Amino acid sequence: MKALRVSTLPDPIRSEMARLKGAGLHLLPLGGGADGKAPLIRAWAGPSLTLGRILAPMHRTGSQAYGVRLDGLAVIDCDSDDPALVAQMEARFGKSPVHVKTPRGRHLYYRAGGTATNLRSEGLPVDIKTGVRSYVVGPLSIRRDGGFYTPAKGVLGKDALPFLRGATPPKVAPILSGHRHVELVKEAMRMVELVDSAEELQANLAGIRDDWCADPATMPDSELRDLAGWAWKCRLENRIYRGRDSAFPIHRLALDALRGQANGADATALLVTLMDQHGHTPGKRFPLNFAAMRAAGLINLSTPRLRAARRTLERAGLLRLTSNHRAGSKCQTYALTRPHPGASEAENIAPLTSATPRKVQGKAGGRG
Structure with a gap:
């Protein structure tokens, strides 16, 4: 005889879900993803799910969390439960009769009106969620990490919700x-x-x-x-x-190629500066005017040290010459290159030898 799975869904959560379904709200089962807030089924954004289809995957996985789909609803999702922040939101968008305290903040419920305003761009730790493809974790839910969604004011599905005031008008x-x-x-x-x-x-x-x-x-x-x-x-x-x-990546192979060089620290500083200024556009060509870089405060090394650093980057295969200098019409241009295992000498510059006069080497790269 096959043993029956013991349900881990507490009666208060099951009863609350049944009540919300009876009040006409659309729900979905949650419990997927690293945080346990992802839907347990894929086709959740279509027609409203029956209570059985919502409860079945929750019983199967031991989930105690469900979502409220925001079809015709809007939720102001505050990352902080700071009373001043909540008061600021209600002063701007209208009083909400239904509040749910989240593990780190608060949900304020409204009827949808217009499109959501991007409050993050204003520096506020708040999202406005709305639409048939959006949802929030429902009241009384318990996440895998123990986070609890506590009803703090009013009763969802019973108290009449006002329209969200002051939302951005919909696009035409x-x-x-x-x-x-x-x-x-x-x-x-x-x-x-x-x-x-x-x-x-x-x-x-x-x-x-x-x-x-x-x-x-x-x-x-x-x-x-x-x-x-x-x-x-x-x-x-x-x-x-x-x-x-924002951040940008530096390949460890590049650092390996510069480590141990006599002027490796200078070359690394120049590489980081060039990556900051030009690394976001692969293959971008740019001149190297060291006097202008120093004047702009991008780097404070002397011009001779910067020229030596440039030559080190070229020898390491991290910088290549893309066009030569033409007096009065064109500057020398360079491009950053991706490091690769075994890269040591760049094709466009000869290694230093005793037969190569240092004065000529300094002029070979053109004016920094």
């Missing part, structure tokens, strides 16, 4: 077919740090596709999944560009 013109992918890439990079998973990002992109893109049926979910996965990978690899508040 659709995104045309020839511009859809580019626009969704921009939206993905704007939203990727505001969501909790690649699946949530894909769901948000699907909402934009369905609501604002021309001919949404011709843009498959697989394209959105690939786009969301790419954006999420950029986030995980710290490749989201935020102006000066």
Whole structure:
């Protein structure tokens, strides 16, 4: 006789889910992903799921968390439960009769109106989530890490919700077919740090596709999944560009090639400066005017030391000459190159030998 699985879903959560379903809210089972907040089923954004289809994967996986789909709803998701922040949000968007305390902040519920405002761009630790492809963790849910979603004010599904006041008016013109992918890439990079998973990002992109893109049926979910996965990978690899508040990679092979050189520290400083200024565009050609770099405060080494550092980068295969100097018409230009195992001598510069006069070597690279 087969043993029955013991349900780990507490009665209060099951009863709350049944009540919310009866009140007309759309729910979905959560418990996937590293944080346990990803949906347990793929096709959750279509027609409303029955209570049985929601509870089954939760029983199967031992999950005690569910999501409230924001079809016709909007939630102000505060990362902090600071009373001053909550008061600021309600002063701006209207009083919410339903609050749920999250493990680190608070959810304020409203009826949807317009499109969400990007409060992160204003420096506020707040997201506004809304739309058929969005959801928040529901009241009484318990995450895998023990985080609890506590009803703090009112009763969801019972208290009448006001419209979200002051939201950005919806767009009128659709995104045309020839511009859809580019626009969704921009939206993905704007939203990727505001969501909790690649699946949530894909769901948000699907909402934009369905609501604002021309001919949404011709843009498959697989394209959105690939786009969301790419954006999420950029986030995980710290490749989201935020102006000066961003990072860029340095290959360890490059540092290995410079380690042990007599002027390795100078060459490393010059390489980092060039990567900062030009590394974001592969193959970019640029002049090296050391006097201008010093005047701009980019680097404070002397011009002779910078010229020697440049030659070291060339010999290490990290910098190559792309065009020669022509008096009065063209500067010498260079490009950064990717390091590779075994790289030692660059093709465009001869190694230092006793037969090569140092004065000539200094002129070979042109004026810094």
